[in-house]
Amino acid sequence: MSGNRAVAYIEPGVVEVQTIDYPDLEVHDGPGVDPQNVGRECRHGVIVKVLASNICGSDQHMVRGRTTAPSDLVLGHEITGEVIETGPDVEYIHTGDIVSVPFNIACGRCRNCKERKTGICLNVNPARPGSAYGYVDMGGWVGGQAEYVMVPYADFNLLRFRDRDQALDKLLDLTMLSDIFPTGYHGCISAGVGPGSTVYIAGAGPVGLAAAASAQLLGAAVVIVGDLNDQRLAQARSFGCETIDLKRGAPGEQIEDIVGEPEVDAAVDAVGFEARGHAKDAGEAPAKVLNTLMEVARAGASLGIPGLYVTEDPGGVDSDAQTGSLKMRLGLGWAKSHSFTTGQCPVMRYHRQLAMAILHDRVQIAKAVNAQVISLEDAPRGYAEFDKGASRKYVLNPHGALDRFKMAA
Known part of the structure; x- marks a missing residue:
C-alpha cells in the first residue's frame, strides 16, 4: 500500500486530513521526531489497521497552540485496531488480532517498565522518560488518527481481545481503554x-x-x-x-x-x-x-x-x-x-481488568462520556466542536468498523 489518510496539526486552531506514508517497521524522520529515534528499527513492532481512534483533550491542547507541537504532526494516541502485519521478532500477537493500544509506548525491558511504570519508560523517548503516539516531545512516534499505524514492542504493549466478534460488538466501549x-x-x-x-x-x-x-x-x-x-x-x-x-x-x-x-x-x-x-x-x-x-x-x-x-x-x-x-x-x-x-496513567496497570468490566457489562463507558462516531474526514469538525465545549467524546471511524454505532450529529 502506498498511502495512509491521517489527521495532522497545522497551526493553532487548524487540523487537516492528509495523505502520509503507509507505515513500516522503522521510525522515519518527520515532524516532531527526535533525531536519535530516526532510523530506529522495530522488528518487535506490528502494523495496525485502525478501527477506532479518539480525539482527546490532550490533543486539543496542542491544536489550541498551547504546546510547542510542530506543523504537520500527525495526531492521535487513543488507538484500537486489527493487526495486519507483524515484525519478525513478534511472538504472541498475530495477524487478525483485535487489540487495544495503550497510549504509553513502553519497551517492557527498562527498570520503570519492569516496575509497571509504563508511563515513564526509559527507552522509547531520547528526550525524557515517557512516550506516546502523535504527541509533542514524546519521541516522534507517528499518531494513530489515521488509517494505519505502527506499534512497537507489540508483545508487551498490546492488549489482545480473545473473542474477535465480542470485541467488535463492544468496540465503541473498548476504544476508551487506550487512554x-x-x-x-x-x-x-x-x-x-x-x-x-x-x-x-x-x-x-x-x-x-x-x-x-x-x-x-x-x-x-x-x-x-x-x-x-x-x-x-x-x-x-x-x-x-x-x-x-x-x-x-x-x-x-x-x-x-x-x-x-x-x-x-x-x-x-x-x-x-x-x-x-x-x-x-x-x-x-x-x-x-x-x-x-x-x-x-x-x-x-x-x-x-x-x-x-x-x-x-x-x-x-x-x-x-x-x-x-x-x-x-x-x-x-x-x-x-x-x-x-501526578503524571501519565500507566495504562497497562488497569486496562485488562477494565476490559473485563466492559465485556461483562459492569460499566457503559461510551455512554458515560457520550461517545460520538464521526468519519476520519470529519476530524476537523470534531476538533472545532470539542474546542467550543461540546459534551461529546469524538471517535474516528477510518474503516467503517463503527458504522453500527453511528448516531445523529
Missing part, C-alpha cells in the same frame, strides 16, 4: 476512592466523566462533578452523578449542600493546566483546580491528578505559567497531610 478510561480510573485509584467514598471530580470533560464512571465502579457513595459547562454537567447527571456549577463560585458550600460538610474523602483533577476561575466568564487560572482540591479534600486525603500539566505553554497567562510553574498553596496541602499523584 481516558484507565486515566480516569487511575485518578480515582490515586485519590483513594473506594466503597462508601465521597468524591469530588473537577472537570466534566471526557476524562472527568470517565473518572466519575470509575468512581461508581469502585463503589463510591457520592460522586460530585464540577464544571463551568452546563451541557457537560447535564451529561454527568445522566448517569447518576451529583453536579456543581462552578459559575456560582467555589465548590465548598455546594459540596456541603450535597454531603453535609464542605469536604470530601477523595478529589480528582481532570482539568489540567488550562483551568479557569470559579465564576461566569472567569479567566484562566492554571493552579485554580489544584488549590481548590486542597481546600475541599479532607485532612489525610489523597489527590489524583490525571489532568495534563506541561513544561512549556506558549499561551500561558504569565511567564511562570509558560514554563509550568504554578502558584500552588503547597502549605495548605502540607498542613492537611495530602498525598499527590
Whole structure:
C-alpha cells in the first residue's frame, strides 16, 4: 500500500486530513521526531489497521497552540485496531488480532517498565522518560488518527481481545481503554476512592466523566462533578452523578449542600493546566483546580491528578505559567497531610481488568462520556466542536468498523 489518510496539526486552531506514508517497521524522520529515534528499527513492532481512534483533550491542547507541537504532526494516541502485519521478532500477537493500544509506548525491558511504570519508560523517548503516539516531545512516534499505524514492542504493549466478534460488538466501549478510561480510573485509584467514598471530580470533560464512571465502579457513595459547562454537567447527571456549577463560585458550600460538610474523602483533577476561575466568564487560572482540591479534600486525603500539566505553554497567562510553574498553596496541602499523584496513567496497570468490566457489562463507558462516531474526514469538525465545549467524546471511524454505532450529529 502506498498511502495512509491521517489527521495532522497545522497551526493553532487548524487540523487537516492528509495523505502520509503507509507505515513500516522503522521510525522515519518527520515532524516532531527526535533525531536519535530516526532510523530506529522495530522488528518487535506490528502494523495496525485502525478501527477506532479518539480525539482527546490532550490533543486539543496542542491544536489550541498551547504546546510547542510542530506543523504537520500527525495526531492521535487513543488507538484500537486489527493487526495486519507483524515484525519478525513478534511472538504472541498475530495477524487478525483485535487489540487495544495503550497510549504509553513502553519497551517492557527498562527498570520503570519492569516496575509497571509504563508511563515513564526509559527507552522509547531520547528526550525524557515517557512516550506516546502523535504527541509533542514524546519521541516522534507517528499518531494513530489515521488509517494505519505502527506499534512497537507489540508483545508487551498490546492488549489482545480473545473473542474477535465480542470485541467488535463492544468496540465503541473498548476504544476508551487506550487512554481516558484507565486515566480516569487511575485518578480515582490515586485519590483513594473506594466503597462508601465521597468524591469530588473537577472537570466534566471526557476524562472527568470517565473518572466519575470509575468512581461508581469502585463503589463510591457520592460522586460530585464540577464544571463551568452546563451541557457537560447535564451529561454527568445522566448517569447518576451529583453536579456543581462552578459559575456560582467555589465548590465548598455546594459540596456541603450535597454531603453535609464542605469536604470530601477523595478529589480528582481532570482539568489540567488550562483551568479557569470559579465564576461566569472567569479567566484562566492554571493552579485554580489544584488549590481548590486542597481546600475541599479532607485532612489525610489523597489527590489524583490525571489532568495534563506541561513544561512549556506558549499561551500561558504569565511567564511562570509558560514554563509550568504554578502558584500552588503547597502549605495548605502540607498542613492537611495530602498525598499527590501526578503524571501519565500507566495504562497497562488497569486496562485488562477494565476490559473485563466492559465485556461483562459492569460499566457503559461510551455512554458515560457520550461517545460520538464521526468519519476520519470529519476530524476537523470534531476538533472545532470539542474546542467550543461540546459534551461529546469524538471517535474516528477510518474503516467503517463503527458504522453500527453511528448516531445523529
